Amino acid sequence: MKKLKVALIGNPNSGKSSVFNGLTGLNQKVANFPGVTVEKRIGFSKLKNRSGEIFDCEFIDLPGAYSLYPKSPEEKIPVQLLCDPQNELHPDLTIVIADGTNLKRNLFLCSQIIDLKIPVIMVVNMMDIVRFKNIEIDFPKLSATLGIPVIAMNARKQEGFAELKEAICSPYNLSDKDFIDIHSYAPEVIETIRQTINVTSNYNAFLVANNLDLISNLEMHEFKKEKIRKVCEKTNFNSSQMQARETLDRYKVITQLLNDHIASPENPIRRSYSYRIDNILTHRVWGYLIFLFILFLIFQAIFSWASYPMNLIDSAFSKISSGIIKTFPGGIFRDLLVEGILAGLNGIVVFVPQIALLFFFVAILEDTGYMSRVSFLMDKLMRQFGLNGKSLIPLMSGVACAVPAIMSARTIQNRKERLITILVTPLMSCSARLPVYTLLISLIIPANYILGINIQGLVLMMMYLIGFVAAILLAWIMKKIIRSKERSFYVMEMPTYRAPRWKTIGIHIAEKVKVFLFDAGKVIISISIILWVLSSYGPGDAFQQIENKYNSGTTGLTEKEISTKIQSEKLEHSYAGKLGQLIEPAIKPLGYDWKIGIALITSFAAREVFVGTMSTIYSVGSDESAKFTVREKMQHEINADTGGPRYSFATGISLMLFYAFAMQCMSTVAIVYRETKNAKYPIFQFLYMSAMAYLAALIAYQILS
Amino acid sequence: MLKNCYLSELKLGQKGIIESFTDYELSLKLLEMGCIPGEEVELIRIAPFGDPVAISVSGYILSLRKDEAATVKLRIENNVVS
Numbered sequence: 001m002k003k004l005k006v007a008l009i010g011n012p013n014s015g016k017s018s019v020f021n022g023l024t025g026l027n028q029k030v031a032n033f034p035g036v037t038v039e040k041r042i043g044f045s046k047l048k049n050r051s052g053e054i055f056d057c058e059f060i061d062l063p064g065a066y067s068l069y070p071k072s073p074e075e076k077i078p079v080q081l082l083c084d085p086q087n088e089l090h091p092d093l094t095i096v097i098a099d100g101t102n103l104k105r106n107l108f109l110c111s112q113i114i115d116l117k118i119p120v121i122m123v124v125n126m127m128d129i130v131r132f133k134n135i136e137i138d139f140p141k142l143s144a145t146l147g148i149p150v151i152a153m154n155a156r157k158q159e160g161f162a163e164l165k166e167a168i169c170s171p172y173n174l175s176d177k178d179f180i181d182i183h184s185y186a187p188e189v190i191e192t193i194r195q196t197i198n199v200t201s202n203y204n205a206f207l208v209a210n211n212l213d214l215i216s217n218l219e220m221h222e223f224k225k226e227k228i229r230k231v232c233e234k235t236n237f238n239s240s241q242m243q244a245r246e247t248l249d250r251y252k253v254i255t256q257l258l259n260d261h262i263a264s265p266e267n268p269i270r271r272s273y274s275y276r277i278d279n280i281l282t283h284r285v286w287g288y289l290i291f292l293f294i295l296f297l298i299f300q301a302i303f304s305w306a307s308y309p310m311n312l313i314d315s316a317f318s319k320i321s322s323g324i325i326k327t328f329p330g331g332i333f334r335d336l337l338v339e340g341i342l343a344g345l346n347g348i349v350v351f352v353p354q355i356a357l358l359f360f361f362v363a364i365l366e367d368t369g370y371m372s373r374v375s376f377l378m379d380k381l382m383r384q385f386g387l388n389g390k391s392l393i394p395l396m397s398g399v400a401c402a403v404p405a406i407m408s409a410r411t412i413q414n415r416k417e418r419l420i421t422i423l424v425t426p427l428m429s430c431s432a433r434l435p436v437y438t439l440l441i442s443l444i445i446p447a448n449y450i451l452g453i454n455i456q457g458l459v460l461m462m463m464y465l466i467g468f469v470a471a472i473l474l475a476w477i478m479k480k481i482i483r484s485k486e487r488s489f490y491v492m493e494m495p496t497y498r499a500p501r502w503k504t505i506g507i508h509i510a511e512k513v514k515v516f517l518f519d520a521g522k523v524i525i526s527i528s529i530i531l532w533v534l535s536s537y538g539p540g541d542a543f544q545q546i547e548n549k550y551n552s553g554t555t556g557l558t559e560k561e562i563s564t565k566i567q568s569e570k571l572e573h574s575y576a577g578k579l580g581q582l583i584e585p586a587i588k589p590l591g592y593d594w595k596i597g598i599a600l601i602t603s604f605a606a607r608e609v610f611v612g613t614m615s616t617i618y619s620v621g622s623d624e625s626a627k628f629t630v631r632e633k634m635q636h637e638i639n640a641d642t643g644g645p646r647y648s649f650a651t652g653i654s655l656m657l658f659y660a661f662a663m664q665c666m667s668t669v670a671i672v673y674r675e676t677k678n679a680k681y682p683i684f685q686f687l688y689m690s691a692m693a694y695l696a697a698l699i700a701y702q703i704l705s
Numbered sequence: 706m707l708k709n710c711y712l713s714e715l716k717l718g719q720k721g722i723i724e725s726f727t728d729y730e731l732s733l734k735l736l737e738m739g740c741i742p743g744e745e746v747e748l749i750r751i752a753p754f755g756d757p758v759a760i761s762v763s764g765y766i767l768s769l770r771k772d773e774a775a776t777v778k779l780r781i782e783n784n785v786v787s
Contacts (some may be wrong), residue, residue, distance in 0.1 A: 067737040102765045105739040240729060247736040268750055269761045284753035376768050489734050491773060494759055494766040585712035 007620050009078050009113065010097035011106050012064030013495040015125040015367070017041075017504055018155035020061040023164070025302045028059075030511045037410075038063055045087065048148050049169030057168065060089060066105070066114045068207055069243050071489070072413060076214055082116060083207045084215045085198050093119045093168065099498070100130040100137065100152075103262065107254045108247075111179040117201035118149045119172045123164060128153040129496070136263040145257060153310050157502060179358075180249045182206050185242055187603075192231040210239045274496045276502050278373065294365070296397045301357045303431060304402040309353040317346040335536060336442035336529070344528030347606065348521045351403050351667065352513055358397050359512045360405040362411060363505040365393075369495040371411055379490065385472050386479025387418040395421070395471060399426030399464070400535075402668045403520075404673055407512060413492075416484040421625050422675060423685050424475045426668050429467035429660065432607040436659045437463050439611055442631055444652030466660055469525025470692070498503070516671070523670035531605050535576040542573035564616075571616050576601050589662070591651035591660065591701040600664075607664045650704035654697040712760070715748040721779030722747075728776035735777065739763035747781070765787035 008023075010016040020028075031585070041061035048054050062081065063074035070076040081089045096113055098106035103124070113120050124137065132698025143150040149167045154164045155162030156573035159681045170598045182191055183205045193205035197215075209216055209232055209404050212225060213628075258264075269275050280286050328334045371390060378389030387395075390412050397405035405425050412418040429437075437460055445456050537543070546569045571577050580597030587597055595617050603610040610628070637646035663669065663686045672682040709729040715721060723744050729753030740762055741748070749766065750759035 025781055069737065102763070104763045105765065108737060108739075169762075242732060243733050244729075244736060248741065251736075251739075251741045264764075267764070269747070269766065275749070276765070278750065282750060288751065370750065372768070374737070376752050376757055376759065379770070380752060380756045487730060489731060489773060490732075490770040491734055491738060492756060492768050493738070494768050633767070702770065 001056050003056050004093060004168070005061045005091045005397045006093045006095060006258050007078075007081060007089075007091035008059060008095050008097060009061055009082075009109070010064065011066055011099060011102075011109060011493075013493060014097045014099040014106060015155050016061065016064065016097045018501060019095070019123060019125065019153065019164075019429075020059060021159050021504055021507060022057050022155050022158060023057075024465060026507070028507075030515065032152040032677065033077055036073050037075075037675060038077055039410075040077075042238070047165050047169050048167070048175055050552055054168070057170050060091065065109065067109055067247075069210065070214070073415065074413070079207065079211050079347065080214050080216065082118065083199075083211065083665045085200055086202075087123045087216065087526040088630050091118070093121065093172070095123055095164070095168075096122045096528055097123045097125050100124040101135065102256060103137070104251075104254060105182050106121055107257070108250055111250050111254060112203070114146060114148060114175050114177075115179050115182065115203035116207075118176050119174060119203070121164070121167050121172075122146065122148055122150045123153050123160070124150060125153050125155055125275050127159065128157065135267075139260040142257075142261045145261065146294065147177050148172075154688060159328040171349050174610060178203070180246065182246070185245065186235060186237055188235050189228075189237050189487060193228055194365050195223075196227055203599045206242075210242065228678050229243075239303055267371075272496070274369075274494075278494075282376055288371075291374060291377060291392075295360075295392065295419065298358065298361045298393070299363065299396055299399060302354045302397060302404065305327065306353040306400070310350050313350050313352070315345065317342060317349075320618065336532070339536065339548065340422045340529045340532035341525065341578050344525040347528060348524050351401065351595065354401050355404040355513055355516055356405065356509050358400075358408055359509045360505065362393065362408045363508045364500045366411060367498070367500045367505060369497045372494050375490075375492065376494065385475040386417065386477050387484075388412045388414055388421065391421040391475075394425050395428055395468075398425040398430060399475045401430050401432070402426040402428070402665065402669050403516070405665075406639075406668065406671050407516065409675065414488045416446065416479075416482055416488065419482065419676065419681070420475050420478045422672055423478060424471040426475060426665065426685070426689065427467050427661065428470040428662055429464045430665075432665065433463075433659055435608045435611045436603075437656060439614070439634075440647075443634055443647045444649045463656060463660055466657075470696065504614070515674070518675045520667065520670040523673065524667050527670075528605060531576075533575070534579070535571060535574050535602055536577060537574040538570070539575070539578065546570055546573065567616050568618070569597060571598065571613070590697040590699065591644065591648070591705060600658075603664050605666055607659055612661070648705065650701050653672055654701035657700050658693045660693070661689055661696055707769070707780050708777055709779055709781060711775050712746065712748075712779055713758075713771050713774035715746075715779070715781075717748055718749060719781065720745055720747045721781040723777060724780045725778045726775075726776055727778065730772060731776055738746060739765075746777075756768065 008016055008020050019093050020041065020043060025044050027045065028041060028043035031040050032038065043059045043061070045057050045059065046054055047057055060079045065075040065078050067075075068079050068082070070079050081087050081091065082094065085092060094113055096110040098110060110122055120167055130137065134207070138153070139152060149172070151160055152169060153164065186206065186209065188208050190202050190205045193199060194202070197208070199208060209228065212228065215256050219266045227528070281290060321342055324338055325333065342500050362681040374392070375389035376393060381569070382389050382391055391409070393411070394409045397408060402425050405428075406422050409418050409421045409425070412421060441459050445459050448455050546566055550566050577598050579601050581594040583597045584594040587600070592600075598617060599610045599613040602613045614634065615630045618630055634647050636646065638644070639646045639648070640649075669682045669686060673679060674683060676682070710721070711723065712721070721747060722742055723733060723742050725742060728737065742782040744762060745762045749761050752758065756769060757768050757775055759766050
C-alpha cells in the first residue's frame with residue numbers, strides 16, 4: 001500500500017470544497033493551521049488503480065488563493081506548503097481546481113504551480129455552466145500544452161470523480177515546459193538558492209526569494225537565510241517588480257493558450273442570470289429590505305426556534321442530574337459531578353442549537369454567493385466604523401448569543417475588521433441578559449403606561465439600544481487604535497449565484513459544532529469547575545457549623561425551608577461569598593452590597609446566573625414561583641446606609657448598565673480565544689468591557705442617587 | 706478619439722481599456738485578479754451609496770472601492786455615449 005499526500009488548491013469560489021467532499025466523503029477532520037486561525041481540513045480515502053494497487057491518500061484542503069503571492073494569512077498557507085519541500089505537509093501531488101467559466105484567472109494560479117515542478121492534476125470544475133454558456137474547451141490539447149492531466153468535472157453532480165481518482169493513482173510525469181523563463185529574471189539569486197537549500201525548481205527558488213520569511217525550514221538555518229538575503233541585496237532583487245513582471249508574462253502566455261484551445265462565445269454579463277438577480281438583491285430599496293428580512297429570519301431562528309431544542313437539552317441534563325442524585329450517596333464526588341461537571345457540560349451543549357442554526361444560514365449565504373453582495377451593499381456604511389458589511393451578521397446574531405455570533409465572524413476576510421467585529425459583538429444585548437434586565441426592571445420601573453406605551457418595555461428597549469450604540473462606538477474607537485501591519489484591500493470577486501450544496505452545508509455545520517464542543521468546551525468546563533469550588537467550599541469549618549446549627553432539630557421550620565436556609569448561609573460563607581465581601585468597598589460606589597458582589601462573581605459563568613444566585617442569597621426555594629418571590633424579597637431589602645430600599649432606582653440602573661457592558665460570560669471568553677488564537681484579545685476584551693461597565697455603573701449611580 | 710480617465714470616473718455601462726496603475730502595491734493584487742493592461746473593463750454596477758462599484762473584467766465580476774478604482778488609469782473612446 002502506497003501512502004500519498006494530496007493537496008487541493010484553487011481560487012476562492014472554484015468549488016474546491018465540493019471536490020474535497022467528493023473525494024473524502026465524511027472521513028475528514030478540521031483543525032487550525034499552527035499559530036493562525038486558518039482552517040485546516042484534512043480527509044482520508046483509499047483509492048485503487050487499475051492494476052489493483054491500493055493508495056492510502058491523505059487529502060489536505062488548502063485555503064482559497066488567487067496566486068502564490070500571499071495577500072492575506074489564508075494565502076500564506078499554500079506558499080508555505082508548496083514552496084518548502086521540507087515542510088511536513090508538503091504534498092506528493094497537487095490538484096488544482098479551476099472554475100471552467102473563468103479559466104483565464106484560474107489558469108494563472110495553475111501555471112504557477114506547474115512551474116514549481118511538483119506533480120499537478122488540473123480539474124476544470126463547473127462544467128454544467130461551461131456547457132450552458134457554450135464554452136468549448138479542447139481538453140486533450142489543453143492537457144498536452146500544459147503537460148499535465150486535465151479533468152472535466154461537475155462536482156455538484158458527482159461527474160468526473162472516477163476520472164480524477166484514476167488520475168490520482170496513475171504514475172505522473174512532471175511537465176517539462178516552463179510557462180515563463182523565470183531563470184532570466186534573477187539568475188544569480190535563483191542559482192544561489194538552488195545551491196543553498198533543497199528546492200524543486202527554478203521557480204521554487206524564485207518564490208523562496210520572494211517569501212523568505214514564510215519558509216519555516218529557513219528559520220533553523222539563519223546563515224542560509226542570511227546568504228540568500230545578501231545575494232538579493234547585491235543584485236537589487238525587487239520583489240514587487242518581479243511579481244508584476246511575472247504576472248504580466250504569465251497572462252500573455254495564458255491569453256495565447258486560451259485562444260488556441262478554447263472557443264468562448266460572447267456572453268454578455270447583462271444577459272447572465274446573476275446580473276439579473278443582482279438587479280434585485282443589490283437594489284437601493286429591495287436590496288436592503290431583503291437583507292433586513294434575512295437578518296430578521298436569522299434572528300428569529302436563533303432567538304426563538306433554537307429555544308425548543310435548548311429546553312430539551314436543559315431538561316435532559318436536569319433528569320440526568322436528579323438521576324445521579326438519587327442513585328449515588330451524597331458527598332464531594334457527587335457534588336462535583338452534578339454541580340461542577342454536569343452543570344458545565346450542560347452550559348456547553350446548550351449552545352449547539354444556536355450554533356447549528358446560525359451556521360445553517362451563514363453557510364447558505366456564503367455558498368450561494370450572496371455574502372459578497374452583503375459586503376457590496378453595506379461597505380460604505382460599515383467602513384466608517386472600522387467594520388465590514390458582513391459584520392452585521394455577527395452583530396445581529398449577538399442579540400441572541402455572542403458565542404455563535406463570534407464564530408460567524410470568520411466570513412470576514414479582512415483581519416482588522418474581523419478582529420474589531422469579534423471585540424465589540426459581546427456588547428450587543430444577548431438573551432442571557434434578558435432575565436437580569438426583566439428582574440431589575442420589574443423592581444425599579446413602575447408598570448405604568450405613558451401615551452399607551454408600557455414604560456417597562458420602553459426601558460428594556462433602551463437597554464438593547466445602549467448595547468448597539470456602544471458596539472458601534474467602540475468599533476469606531478478601535479478602528480483608530482488598532483494598527484494593522486498589512487495593508488488590506490476591498491477588491492473582491494462577486495461570484496456567480498449558485499444553488500446551495502446541502503451536503504457541504506451539513507458538513508460545515510457539523511464542523512462548527514465540533515470545534516465549539518471540543519475547543520471552547522475545554523475552557524468552559526474548567527471555569528465552571530473553578531466557580532463550583534468557589535461557591536461550594538469555604539474557609540475554616542464554617543460549613544460544618546451551618547450544618548450543625550440547622551440539623552440540631554427544633555427550628556420549627558419545614559425540611560425545605562431548612563435546606564434553602566442552609567444553601568443561603570453556605571453561599572455567604574463560601575469562598576465566593578468571602579470574595580463578594582472582599583470586593584464590597586470597590587462596588588459600594590456603584591450602589592452594591594456584598595450580596596450583589598457574590599452575584600457578580602458567580603454570574604461570570606453566565607449572566608443569567610445572577611437571578612439564580614439572588615434566589616439562593618435571599619433563600620428562596622428554586623420552585624416555579626422563584627422569580628416572584630426573589631423579586632419581593634429584593635424589593636423589601638433595605639440599604640443600611642441610606643435607609644431606603646436596597647434596590648433603588650439608582651442601584652437598579654447602575655446594575656443594568658453593569659450587565660450591559662461587562663463581559664460576564666466565560667463561554668464568550670473561551671470562543672474569543674479559540675477564534676483569535678491569542679490570549680491577548682480575550683484579556684483585552686475582558687478588561688475594556690469591565691472598565692466600561694464599572695465606569696458606566698459608577699457614573700449612573702453617583703448621578704441618580 | 707481616445708482620451709484618458711480613471712476607472713472611478715466611468716459612468717454606468719461605460720467601457721474602457723486598462724492602461725496603467727498609480728498604486729504599485731494595489732496594482733499587484735489587481736493584476737493577479739486579471740486586471741491587466743490592455744484588458745477591457747465595463748462599469749456594470751454602483752452600490753446604492755455610490756461606493757463600492759462592480760466592473761466586468763476577464764469574463765467575471767469584480768467589486769472594488771471607489772478609492773481603489775481611482776488608481777486604475779483607462780483609455781476610453783471620447784465620443785461614445787452609452
